[in-house]
Amino acid sequence: MAENLKTQDIIKAENLVYSKTPVLTDNVMHYCPGCGHGTAHRLIAEVIEEMDIQADTIGIAPVGCSVLMYNYLDIDMQQAAHGRAPAIATAVKRLMPAKYVFTYQGDGDLAAIGTAETIHACNRGENIAIFFVNNGIYGMTGGQMAPTTLPNMKSSTSPYGRDVELMGNPLKITELVAQLPGTWYVTRQAVHTPSAVRKAKKAVRRAFENQKLKKGLSLIEIVSNCNSGWKMSPVQANAWMEENMLPFYPLGDIKLEGNLLAKE
Amino acid sequence: MANAKGSIVVDREKCKGCEVCILACPTGVIQLTREVNAKGYHFAYMVNPDACTGCSNCAIVCPDGVITVYRKKRPPVEKSVQ
Numbered sequence: 001m002a003e004n005l006k007t008q009d010i011i012k013a014e015n016l017v018y019s020k021t022p023v024l025t026d027n028v029m030h031y032c033p034g035c036g037h038g039t040a041h042r043l044i045a046e047v048i049e050e051m052d053i054q055a056d057t058i059g060i061a062p063v064g065c066s067v068l069m070y071n072y073l074d075i076d077m078q079q080a081a082h083g084r085a086p087a088i089a090t091a092v093k094r095l096m097p098a099k100y101v102f103t104y105q106g107d108g109d110l111a112a113i114g115t116a117e118t119i120h121a122c123n124r125g126e127n128i129a130i131f132f133v134n135n136g137i138y139g140m141t142g143g144q145m146a147p148t149t150l151p152n153m154k155s156s157t158s159p160y161g162r163d164v165e166l167m168g169n170p171l172k173i174t175e176l177v178a179q180l181p182g183t184w185y186v187t188r189q190a191v192h193t194p195s196a197v198r199k200a201k202k203a204v205r206r207a208f209e210n211q212k213l214k215k216g217l218s219l220i221e222i223v224s225n226c227n228s229g230w231k232m233s234p235v236q237a238n239a240w241m242e243e244n245m246l247p248f249y250p251l252g253d254i255k256l257e258g259n260l261l262a263k264e
Numbered sequence: 265m266a267n268a269k270g271s272i273v274v275d276r277e278k279c280k281g282c283e284v285c286i287l288a289c290p291t292g293v294i295q296l297t298r299e300v301n302a303k304g305y306h307f308a309y310m311v312n313p314d315a316c317t318g319c320s321n322c323a324i325v326c327p328d329g330v331i332t333v334y335r336k337k338r339p340p341v342e343k344s345v346q
């Protein structure tokens with residue numbers, strides 16, 4: 001048998017297979033340990049590097065935990081008022097149509113206070129990408145109930161669980177905007193396991209590629225954990241997410257090249 | 265035996281000890297140290313370095329992007345003349 005390779009023989013520049021993309025800055029992210037925001041940021045940054053569009057991409061950051069996204073991606077970014085990122089993205093893209101423009105928004109930002117901007121940008125078919133991180137609550141402000149909170153899910157403002165009779169139904173805004181003629185690509189992904197990350201990255205890539213086609217809007221939902229808000233460890237939160245969030249928010253493409261996919 | 269062997273390097277001061285990488289590793293390479301970093305987090309390290317194949321699963325799920333992965337092919341095993 002060949003002699004076992006030693007760690008110091010392996011850790012050499014010529015054997016490098018994975019390292020942090022330079023499109024991410026060296027700043028330590030402020031996110032809670034295990035929060036999916038960091039992974040979602042990295043996938044966007046990796047695609048920007050792979051497509052070599054760092055100088056041609058403009059991101060719009062939301063209000064929410066990812067409000068400081070511009071500290072982590074080494075690209076031009078503008079932070080928007082709560083929920084208004086698609087309106088800013090619309091203006092940026094229309095003024096600079098050659099740029100790749102995306103918004104990055106939480107579920108409180110996109111599906112509560114920003115519902116009007118979301119729906120109208122989708123309906124107009126703006127040539128932008130929307131990355132929508134759905135963790136089922138308002139993370140930044142202390143885990144309040146969001147439109148996306150699951151039935152019976154506990155949050156700081158639904159401590160006994162979301163009572164649908166009293167508090168209404170959760171909003172599947174991703175399925176909703178898929179119905180609109182302006183959306184070209186609508187998909188739901190996750191970033192909690194290696195295979196989910198690989199699929200999510202392909203979706204992010206497709207969203208950027210779509211901007212070249214000028215056919216409409218791409219919306220990529222990423223179902224994620226907010227382990228602090230859910231009051232769980234990161235690993236518990238990912239397991240809870242798989243068990244509870246994914247049956248309600250199933251992963252996969254919803255609309256491809258302008259065509260709604262039939263449910264199997 | 266896998267025909268490639270890998271190794272990871274964890275940026276210990278940036279690791280937040282979330283354990284997501286531990287679950288993602290198919291060969292049980294990673295654990296958290298008992299020691300903590302300057303922020304007070306236990307950090308990931310290779311408890312079982314020989315089992316690493318360099319698949320990068322840990323690195324692609326790390327929310328903080330603090331894992332670097334290396335992979336080297338094993339030298340071909342020479343057939344012994346019998």
Ligand SMILES: Cc1ncc(C[n+]2csc(CCOP(=O)(O)OP(=O)(O)O)c2C)c(N)n1
Pocket residue numbers: 063064065066082105106107108109110113133135137138139140141146226
């Ligand atoms: C106009 C306005 N209303 C309310 C707030 C308070 N606020 C800050 S973050 C936030 C919720 C963010 O939740 P979400 O979009 O789900 O993002 P997360 O923090 O979970 O990533 C709210 C309501 C604000 N900053 N501005």
Ligand code: SF4
Pocket residue numbers: 030031032035036037065135139140225226227228229
């Ligand atoms: S509060 Fe929730 S969404 Fe915000 S950084 Fe922490 S885990 Fe992530």
Ligand code: SF4
Pocket residue numbers: 034274278279280281282283284285286307308325326327328329330331
């Ligand atoms: S996934 Fe990253 S931050 Fe979390 S324990 Fe592993 S190396 Fe540390």
